[in-house]
Amino acid sequence: MSALGVVASGPAADAIALRVPELVGERFASRLFEQDASLWGPDAESEASIRLSWVGLPRSSRPLVGEVAALREHLRGEGVDRVVLCGMGGSSLAPEVICATAGVPLVVLDSSQPDMVRSAMVDLDRTVVVVSSKSGSTVETDSQRRAFEAAFTEAGIDPTTRIVIVTDPGSPLDQESRQAGYRVVNADPHVGGRYSALTAFGLVPSGLAGADVEALLDDAEAVSDVLAADDEANPALRLGAAMAGTSPLRDKLVLVDDGSGIAGLPDWTEQLIAESTGKNGTGILPVVVQEEEEWEVEWPPRDVTVLRLKGDAEDPDSPDELVQPDRSDIEVTGSLGAQLLLWEVATAVAGRLLGINPFDQPDVESAKKAARGLLEQKGGAAQAPAFTDGAVEVRALGNGWLGDASTLVEAVDALLDQLGPTGYVAVMAYLDRLADAPLADTRPKLAALVERPVTFGWGPRFLHSTGQFHKGGPDIGVYLQITAEPHQDLEVPGRDFTFGEFIAAQAAGDAQVLAEIGRPVLRLHLTDHDAGLQQVVAVLSRHAR
Structure with missing residues (x-):
């Protein structure tokens, strides 16, 4: 078993120095492990009172x-x-x-x-x-x-x-x-x-x-007492403060696995952080990246903190080695069982610092409700495409931002033109995440093109993750949705809809809710799966606009 470690530099380290003593003084950690539901304020108390048994799971x-x-x-x-x-x-x-x-x-x-x-x-x-x-x-x-x-x-x-x-x-x-x-x-x-x-x-x-x-x-239980301690060395207090205590708030957290030996941990932490914190117009947006040399890691914008998941043998980088003086960096080490509990406690800490309830997900339900309504209407009258380019139908939702775009490239550029200096791009692919996996390779290329953080989510999976942040977080995102006809539809036994109709309703419902709150959504529907996918990959992989 490896010991937990949280090392920070730059604004993340400043946040630890400022906020952790406050958390220790409030006895946040010990009160959390005593299941004190009042830690997140009166509005969250009823929900928190039935959501805190996780602190004792290593034993129970x-x-x-x-x-x-x-x-x-x-x-x-x-x-x-x-x-x-x-x-x-x-x-x-x-x-x-x-x-x-x-x-x-x-x-x-x-x-x-x-x-x-x-x-x-x-x-x-x-x-x-x-x-x-x-x-x-x-x-x-x-x-x-x-x-x-x-x-x-x-x-x-x-x-x-x-x-x-x-x-x-x-x-x-x-x-x-x-x-x-x-x-x-x-x-x-x-x-x-x-x-x-x-x-x-x-x-x-x-x-x-x-x-x-x-x-x-065993690994989780071995660190329970450390995480429950009202001590400035508590790694969960340090991690939560580094994530959510920067001033001004750095609300994008780039997650990169740097030899941790834990396969896929950023995908799990993405869901935990985004769904827990993305509400009331605030939150932390996790951005999962795959390679150390990606743009968000090497040259992160000033609203970004880079978090590296390191292996046990790794020595923390010296702050003197950082390229940019304004960089905010965190390094985390620890075994899987220990980190599962660490991140849960740190996310609860982040909720406290952000002033939100980290245990509800109001905007996840809004997308579900919209999808149910569309299923009951059997889709209703489908929105006509603004135009079709090759094997891609193009639809734009929200405030007429598409302008006179008439090609796929022009439509994507019109969406990206809505991106502000602190914004992000969300690519939302309602496709087969196994068979269509190469589409995800466009994410770093698009990030380099726009020089802003880019998230990539497979639908409907991301609806239970970053989908909450998209709707409940700050209004700074632009949204690119990709759908397609399935190769072969499949009945849902005992239901009056097919799987194909269901995922189409989920995609349409998600876009509808985003548009209703004024967020720009570009919907690309592949009428020919393979040909359309090639078109989209080519546009998102461009080196220049």
């Missing part, structure tokens, strides 16, 4: 270790060694990181894109499916469950022997599944989804896949 989740191990052994005895996880947001991101870091295979289905759903429904004879939904009413997860139930039944396999349900006690999914004879594992109802890495949501799929979840809990 211990009974799951044996339960999951026994179930895994039983399934292996029946030749079942492939694990598929159906879940969204916190229900899928933590197991994805845990299993990737442990080097054990886990198929994560966190999409309603029909081609991606279909690709997961293979090798059923050796597959167990974990269906994870805290509320028990998540439409994506319910649709995925229905598809697998039908597939197992058609293959002559009793789905109750191959589907494991993880949900809160008393949820609609809990009641329905128990009545139908499914295995159900209940999670702690007093933990929010994005803080649930060490609950059944994180541990059941990870343990079934073969990760050592007991070691994960």
Whole structure:
């Protein structure tokens, strides 16, 4: 196990020096671990009072270790060694990181894109499916469950022997599944989804896949007392202050893995930070980058802090080695179990410093409501494209900013012209994140083109992450949405909509909510998937405007 370390320089270090003594004086850390719901003010108290059990999970989740191990052994005895996880947001991101870091295979289905759903429904004879939904009413997860139930039944396999349900006690999914004879594992109802890495949501799929979840809990428990201490050396107080205590606030946090050995941790922290803090017109926008030489890392703007996840053997860089005197940098080290708890505490600290409730997600629900309305209307009257360029239909939402653009390049440039000096670009791809993965390679090229931070999110996955920040955070973003016809649509058994109709409604609903609050959205729809994707990649990969 590695010790936690948080080292900062520049404005991030100044924020630690200023804000951590205040947090220590308020006894923030010890009060958090005592589950004091008053820490974020009266408006947040009712929500916080039912969302703080995560501080004790390294100990309270211990009974799951044996339960999951026994179930895994039983399934292996029946030749079942492939694990598929159906879940969204916190229900899928933590197991994805845990299993990737442990080097054990886990198929994560966190999409309603029909081609991606279909690709997961293979090798059923050796597959167990974990269906994870805290509320028990998540439409994506319910649709995925229905598809697998039908597939197992058609293959002559009793789905109750191959589907494991993880949900809160008393949820609609809990009641329905128990009545139908499914295995159900209940999670702690007093933990929010994005803080649930060490609950059944994180541990059941990870343990079934073969990760050592007991070691994960050991690592988290080993640092619990350190994170609960009212001490200026507390790494969570330091990290939270460095993220959210800069003055003026540096509201973009570039996350780069610099040899941490923890696979995919920035994707999990992105969801935790963005959904927890992006509200009331403020927040911290995580920007996940892949390479050290990317523009946001080498030459970050003055509203950006760069955070590096380092390996144990790495020595912190000296502040004297930094190229820019105004750089704000943080380096974090620690094992996975320890960092899961570290980041959760630090995010709670950030909420305190920003003056917001870090446990709700009001704007995630607004997009869901809009998508439901469009599904009920069967899409309604689709907005006609402003024009079509090759295999790409172009639509613009919000305040007539498209002007007289008549080509794909001109439309993208018109959107980028709306970008202010402290803004960011959000690329939102409602596509198959496995088959269409090369599209994500355009992100650093676009960032270099505009010299501003650029985020890239796969829909609907990002709706439970940066989607909250897009709508609840500061009005400084411009939004590029990419959709396409699926190669082949897929029915949702027992529902009057298909997966293709569902993801189309999610995309349209997301764009609608953004436009209603005055945020510029460029919608690009690929009428020919492959040809349209090539066009979009070429435009986003330009070296100059």
